[in-house]
Amino acid sequence: MNITQAEYGELAKKASPNTKSYKTIPSAFVVGGGICVIGQLLFALYRDLGLNEDSATTLVSISLIALSAILTGLGIFDNIAKFAGAGTLVPITGFANAVVSPALEFKSEGFVLGLGAKMFLIAGPVIVYGTLASIFYGIILWIIRLF
Amino acid sequence: MSELLSRGVFRLTSCPSIEGAAAIVGAKEGEGPLGALFDQVHEDSYLGQDTWEKAESQLQTQAVQTALKKSGHKPEEIGLLFAGDLLNQCIGSSYGLRELQIPFYGLYGACSTMGEGLGLAALFTDSGLIRRAAAVTSSHFCSAERQFRYPLEYGGVRPPSAQWTVTGAGAVVVGPSGKPPYLKGVATGMIQDLGVTDINNMGAAMAPAAADTIRRYLEATQTQPGDYDRIITGDLGAVGSELLVDLLGREQIDVSAQHDDCGLLIFNREEQDVHAGGSGCGCSASVLCAHILNEIQSGRWNEVLFVPTGALMSTVSVQQGESIPGIAHLVHLSSKRWPQPEQE
Amino acid sequence: MELLFSCIRAFVVGGILCSIGQILIDHTKLTPARILVAFVVTGVLLGALGIYTPIVEWGGMGATVPLTGFGYALAKGVKEAILEKGLLGALCGGISACAAGIAAAIFFGFLVALIAKPKEKG
Numbered sequence: 001m002n003i004t005q006a007e008y009g010e011l012a013k014k015a016s017p018n019t020k021s022y023k024t025i026p027s028a029f030v031v032g033g034g035i036c037v038i039g040q041l042l043f044a045l046y047r048d049l050g051l052n053e054d055s056a057t058t059l060v061s062i063s064l065i066a067l068s069a070i071l072t073g074l075g076i077f078d079n080i081a082k083f084a085g086a087g088t089l090v091p092i093t094g095f096a097n098a099v100v101s102p103a104l105e106f107k108s109e110g111f112v113l114g115l116g117a118k119m120f121l122i123a124g125p126v127i128v129y130g131t132l133a134s135i136f137y138g139i140i141l142w143i144i145r146l147f
Numbered sequence: 148m149s150e151l152l153s154r155g156v157f158r159l160t161s162c163p164s165i166e167g168a169a170a171i172v173g174a175k176e177g178e179g180p181l182g183a184l185f186d187q188v189h190e191d192s193y194l195g196q197d198t199w200e201k202a203e204s205q206l207q208t209q210a211v212q213t214a215l216k217k218s219g220h221k222p223e224e225i226g227l228l229f230a231g232d233l234l235n236q237c238i239g240s241s242y243g244l245r246e247l248q249i250p251f252y253g254l255y256g257a258c259s260t261m262g263e264g265l266g267l268a269a270l271f272t273d274s275g276l277i278r279r280a281a282a283v284t285s286s287h288f289c290s291a292e293r294q295f296r297y298p299l300e301y302g303g304v305r306p307p308s309a310q311w312t313v314t315g316a317g318a319v320v321v322g323p324s325g326k327p328p329y330l331k332g333v334a335t336g337m338i339q340d341l342g343v344t345d346i347n348n349m350g351a352a353m354a355p356a357a358a359d360t361i362r363r364y365l366e367a368t369q370t371q372p373g374d375y376d377r378i379i380t381g382d383l384g385a386v387g388s389e390l391l392v393d394l395l396g397r398e399q400i401d402v403s404a405q406h407d408d409c410g411l412l413i414f415n416r417e418e419q420d421v422h423a424g425g426s427g428c429g430c431s432a433s434v435l436c437a438h439i440l441n442e443i444q445s446g447r448w449n450e451v452l453f454v455p456t457g458a459l460m461s462t463v464s465v466q467q468g469e470s471i472p473g474i475a476h477l478v479h480l481s482s483k484r485w486p487q488p489e490q491e
Numbered sequence: 492m493e494l495l496f497s498c499i500r501a502f503v504v505g506g507i508l509c510s511i512g513q514i515l516i517d518h519t520k521l522t523p524a525r526i527l528v529a530f531v532v533t534g535v536l537l538g539a540l541g542i543y544t545p546i547v548e549w550g551g552m553g554a555t556v557p558l559t560g561f562g563y564a565l566a567k568g569v570k571e572a573i574l575e576k577g578l579l580g581a582l583c584g585g586i587s588a589c590a591a592g593i594a595a596a597i598f599f600g601f602l603v604a605l606i607a608k609p610k611e612k613g
Contacts, residue, residue: 018517019518024517025513025517028509028510029510030506032506032509032512033503040498040551060556061555065592066599085512086515089509089512090557091505092592095527095561099600103600104609115601125524125525125528126527126558130565130585134562134568134569135581135585137569138569138570138584145573
């Protein structure tokens with residue numbers, strides 16, 4: 001073909017449609033904000049039931065994870081996500097969906113090598129790099145405290 | 148006997164016929180503009196099986212059986228069977244076709260596989276080595292999704308340039324019946340890679356290959372786009388189709404009036420949320436079997452270039468940051484044979 | 492009334508964090524997994540620098556529910572463990588603080604996978 005890679009890259013970029021950000025960002029804001037409001041209401045409820053702040057916060061995460069797991073199993077989560085985009089991805093719901101959906105999908109390859117091995121296919125890196133970052137922070141903090 | 152026109156371009160002098168064809172698809176394809184033309188539409192995406200992979204194999208089994216039935220031939224009468232799909236090691240074909248007991252070649256040409264299989268079936272029958280051959284390919288949205296992208300229930304977001312893998316299979320029986328549609332020429336694609344790395348923009352990765360194959364066939368046969376009623380690429384989708392017209396335009400070849408694309412024909416992009424259009428081995432195969440062959444048989448189209456396109460990457464090469472090589476194989480279909488110098 | 496205001500604050504903070512995620516999806520080639528990693532690591536970083544604490548105090552669940560909150564919890568856990576156990580805290584503080592969330596995802600993921608079957612997208 002009588003065209004360089006760079007020229008073709010430009011041509012391809014021009015032909016590819018852009019995402020309609022004027023639609024996606026508001027829906028991400030509303031759904032993501034909405035999930036946090038559900039979290040806030042649950043938090044108030046758990047506080048009323050006498051839990052301390054830390055336990056209530058943890059229980060909110062667990063509740064949202066359970067809710068996402070159920071919606072994923074019912075095949076509803078991906079339909080909400082199609083509209084919400086980052087609105088369901090960024091909250092803890094996105095993490096839960098990333099754990100539950102491969103577990104569900106790869107069950108057909110068995111409980112150990114399928115469900116068990118593939119469960120953290122997408123969410124694994126989140127735990128790996130989150131933990132690594134916190135370890136580095138801990139080491140730095142320890143060194144600072146030596147002086 | 149086939150005649151070599153130029154490197155990789157063949158003229159099929161005996162003009163083998165397509166004796167039977169069948170397209171079996173899923174529900175979403177059934178709701179598309181070609182819905183009424185398919186031989187069977189399955190509402191159940193599992194096709195009564197317990198995994199997506201078995202469902203895909205079932206699509207191939209049914210497509211071949213239906214095509215054989217329509218051609219009036221039994222599996223024993225088929226000299227060679229060419230088949231392929233998108234799954235690792237082509238298991239869709241090997242499991243779907245193992246009961247048929249036909250000499251079998253498994254092919255991998257990604258979404259171009261129908262062009263590859265049909266081209267080989269045509270060349271083998273035209274050469275006189277065998278009397279009759281068959282070609283089949285399939286794809287399944289769910290089996291492709293879990294292999295190449297994300298689990299089905301994962302809430303990821305598809306960018307607008309992404310394409311939707313067709314759930315479907317198409318099968319053809321090629322033989323000497325002497326009735327249209329005829330196969331008049333084959334062009335074998337060359338791998339083209341202009342450096343596209345975006346897995347969600349495969350139309351852009353494949354367009355250069357389609358442009359190259361079409362140009363080579365036109366040059367070898369000394370014909371113009373205007374000599375054909377349609378030039379139908381496999382599954383370039385909206386983005387790739389625009390790029391194809393652009394690329395050929397730079398070579399002073401204007402296909403804008405004749406060009407169409409199976410990925411755009413199979414779905415209604417406004418209503419079906421398929422972004423840039425359909426893709427997958429089953430896309431060009433089912434559009435060929437349900438739509439293109441019908442139009443030729445009914446005489447509405449006389450000369451058609453069918454050019455399935457494939458993106459030859461794997462999940463490994465994509466994660467390693469390699470660019471996506473494209474390929475396109477061309478088959479020239481017609482309602483008329485080549486003028487025969489002497490009738491047999 | 493206090494509940495209403497806390498909900499509004501959660502809505503605003505959560506909404507802004509998700510909008511940042513959406514901008515990354517729309518305008519970069521980052522895959523969802525990379526975006527999640529970026530949010531968690533950013534959360535650890537902001538937590539370490541002490542920037543995230545005021546956001547949590549103002550935004551409540553709007554700051555802790557998004558994945559930056561997960562990173563913040565990791566950082567907070569490490570900090571407390573270092574004070575308590577010294578260097579060993581760098582290793583055991585983070586995951587202990589997030590243990591409930593990870594275990595819940597495994598538990599509910601397993602339960603759902605036992606019962607449900609994946610469906611074709613609508």
